[in-house]
Each structure stands twice: as structure tokens, then as C-alpha cells.
Amino acid sequence: MYSKLVWENLLAKMGITRTSGPWRSELAWILGNVKGKTLASVMFKLALAGIVSHIWHERNVRGKLKMVRQFDAL
Numbered sequence: 001m002y003s004k005l006v007w008e009n010l011l012a013k014m015g016i017t018r019t020s021g022p023w024r025s026e027l028a029w030i031l032g033n034v035k036g037k038t039l040a041s042v043m044f045k046l047a048l049a050g051i052v053s054h055i056w057h058e059r060n061v062r063g064k065l066k067m068v069r070q071f072d073a074l
Contacts (some may be wrong), residue, residue, distance in 0.1 A: 002055070002058065003055045004020060006051055006054065006055060007020055007026070007051065008020050010047055010048070010051050013047075014043075014044060014047065030048065034048075
């Protein structure tokens with residue numbers, strides 16, 4: 001649920017209005033819609049890389065430190 005909230009927040013901040021679905025459908029949407037080297041495409045790719053890194057880091061914190069932070073506290 002945490003990663004879904006982070007993902008939906010990113011989409012909203014990028015001005016993308018769509019409902020998110022399962023991870024496979026999200027990947028298909030990304031691959032189909034974020035092509036080329038336009039400014040919007042590059043910015044989305046950078047934001048996506050940052051979000052993935054952030055979620056991975058949060059996963060590690062939760063696993064190793066047994067600490068759970070709320071979505072809005074980050």
C-alpha cells in the first residue's frame with residue numbers, strides 16, 4: 001500500500017490523471033507512454049528513478065530496523 005501511495009502522489013504531482021493498477025499494468029503504461037527525449041519524458045524518467053530508489057530504501061529501513069514510517073511523514 002505504501003508504494004501505491006507514493007506512486008499515485010508522483011502521478012498527481014506530474015499532472016497525470018489516471019487510476020493506478022497492478023504493477024505489471026503500470027510498467028506497461030510507463031513503457032507505452034514515456035518514450036523519447038522530450039523534457040516531460042526525461043523529467044518523468046528521473047522522477048520514476050527517484051521514486052523506485054525511495055521505495056527500495058524504505059523497504060530496507062522497514063526490514064532491518066523494524067521501523068515503519070507513515071507515508072505523509074516522509
